[in-house]
Amino acid sequence: RxxxxxxxxxxxxxxxxxxxxxxxxxxxxxxMPFGAGPRLCPGRYLALGEMKMVLAMVARNFSLARVGTEGGHEPPERMAFTMAPVGLRMSLGLR
Known part of the structure; x- marks a missing residue:
């Protein structure tokens, strides 16, 4: 849809x-991760700010690289409240 x-x-x-x-x-x-209307999550802006800060700090302090998957195929996905690749492996290295 x-x-x-x-x-x-x-x-x-x-x-x-x-x-x-x-x-x-x-x-x-x-x-609509934080709902809508009168029941909108009161911690919405705090949560968004925290996520941006963590992502910025990880990107600043680490080099990210995707680790090869078995057979070179994309990892399968898990459907739940959110979608996420299953078995997606990343390596972090200090900058």
């Missing part, structure tokens, strides 16, 4: 043809 192939892990769905993030109204309605 909101995306083509919604059950697949496709991060590029959030980008337009030039590779910049786009703001589709249907995409905003498709994901």
């Amino acid at each position: 909101h995306f083509e192939h919604p059950a697949e892990f496709r991060p590029e769905r959030w980008l337009d043809a030039e590779g910049a993030a786009h703001d589709r109204k249907s995409a905003r309605r498709a994901t």
